[in-house]
Amino acid sequence: MQALQFSATGTLDSLQLRDLPTPVPGAGEVLIEVRAAGLNPSDVKNVLGRFPYTTTPRIPGRDFSGVVVSGSPELQGKAVWGGTGKGFGFYRDGCHAHYVVMPADAVAPKPQSLSFAQAATYGVPYITAWDALERSQVQAGTRLLIIGAGAVANAAQALGNARGAKVVMGVRRAEVAQDLEAQGIRAFQLPEAKQLPEQARDHFQQQLPEVIFDTTGFWLPAAINTVDSFGRIAVIAAPADGLVNVPALNLYRRGGSIIGVNSLLYSLEDCAQMLRQIGAAFEGGLPVPNGFIERPLSEAVAAYHQVNEGGSEKIILIP
Known part of the structure; x- marks a missing residue:
């Protein structure tokens, strides 16, 4: 062969x-x-x-x-x-x-x-997104902010929408936000980090997101300052040196949690079980x-x- x-x-x-x-x-x-x-x-x-x-x-x-x-x-x-x-x-x-x-x-x-x-x-992006949503307890009505516009972010948007979550995407480029809006996906161009809480409130009817999924590795400190009380922040990437300065006091005061997501921790058999559930979502009308x-x-x-x-x-x- x-x-x-x-x-x-x-x-x-x-x-x-x-x-x-x-x-x-x-x-x-x-x-x-x-x-x-x-x-x-x-x-x-x-x-x-x-x-x-x-x-x-x-x-x-x-x-x-x-x-x-x-x-x-x-x-x-x-x-x-x-x-x-x-x-x-x-x-x-x-x-x-x-x-x-x-x-x-x-x-x-x-x-x-x-x-x-x-x-x-679909394998890597959808299994990664599925794991992030499962472990951050995204369900119907959950206010979910997804940061990024890559394959994993797009998978999380589709899966979050299928679960009935209130999904908003924050992206770096204005033209990407416009393209997402044209597809009927709620999105905004990411502001300065300190303005993220205000932007999030504007898109969640003056409430903060319960879950933030940072697919970029660069928004964790801002996410900690933006997530609601008892909120969850899922991350799949970090800067090249792996180091991030985080406002730990704000995380503790909010009762927040940070969830690391890594599909390589799962066996092939575990991933097959996730693919069965993802497959059912596609058969149920998940956009292709x-x-x-x-x-x-x-x-x-x-x-x-x-x-x-x-x-x-x-x-x-x-x-």
Whole structure:
């Protein structure tokens, strides 16, 4: 089979498309013909050596959809999606290949409302957003402020809206806020940090948000000063040095909580359970975005370089 593989970390220089033996499933595993695989920024960071537990040589890739071709008889021929969890693409081979082996209980049925390419876009961003909303207790009526406009922020908006939350997005650029408003999504351009509480009140009928999900890593201090009493702040990123000065006194006085969200803490089986619930939401009418481009696996190395150079388009690799 053809597969993307890197033999060393630190640069993208060792990343190559290679002819490798098709993997053989063991007991309790299935062999999946990959129909589409998402390319996430974490895949690029993996090759660049940002994850110390990665072992080489390694096939990267965390999100995929495909068809089971051997292994569990009850799954054979079924369309599935999976990935995202602990170790996948880091110390066990991932899905940027023609075939991938997975535990049988680590895949979920692909929603019929999604194409293979669409399904491959959702794993990392939707599981991350799902975990953030679950652990910050977002439900019907919750005032939810999402900071950022990337894939995870957009997933959180869709999932929060499906839960019946009162969702508002704060974004850096005015044109992005205008585009979101044109789509019927409540949004505003982020002000100076000290003005965030006032802006939030303006968009939540003079109330503060009960939950703030900072997907950027730069708004935690302002979020602490903005969240309501007993509020929750979910974070998925931080500055490069990992250090943030926070107004701890204000956090304590508000009875607030900070929740770190990391999909790599979950097993593949855990992530499959989340995908089943996310899949049910899609079958129930969750909007299906189409903001991605498809590229053949033969162009995967160039696609990695594109993401590394700051490209913002979501790329789906098609074996």
